[in-house]
Amino acid sequence: MSDGLRIRLDRTLCDGFGICAKHAPEYFSLDDWGYASLIGDGTVAEKDRDAVMRALLDCPVHAIIAVGTSRPSDDGTAHPDARPEATEPEPRNDSDAVAEFVR
Numbered sequence: 001m002s003d004g005l006r007i008r009l010d011r012t013l014c015d016g017f018g019i020c021a022k023h024a025p026e027y028f029s030l031d032d033w034g035y036a037s038l039i040g041d042g043t044v045a046e047k048d049r050d051a052v053m054r055a056l057l058d059c060p061v062h063a064i065i066a067v068g069t070s071r072p073s074d075d076g077t078a079h080p081d082a083r084p085e086a087t088e089p090e091p092r093n094d095s096d097a098v099a100e101f102v103r
């Protein structure tokens with residue numbers, strides 16, 4: 001089962017093309033200059049997913065961003081968007097490098 005789509009809008013990127021509001025008017029409103037605002041909290045109903053994804057993909061400046069959720073899947077496994085924790089590299093002993101160089 002899917003966790004559902006969540007989006008956010010980076011208004012600093014929006015260039016006022018208005019495409020998003022054309023595709024998904026329930027999720028995007030335009031101000032007097034054509035700049036978009038997100039309606040609601042970014043949670044996308046499954047029935048609106050295609051329209052919102054179309055808005056996301058057609059935005060010329062990529063101002064609409066799909067946000068992954070951190071909830072685990074229903075089966076208890078990690079969400080597919082989850083990334084493993086970055087691991088710290090092993091501390092390097094500079095004398096090892098010198099010893100390698102000298103050999």
Ligand code: SF4
Nearest residue numbers: 014015017018020059
């Ligand atoms: S499609 Fe993109 S650039 Fe155009 S109004 Fe919507 S968010 Fe702004």
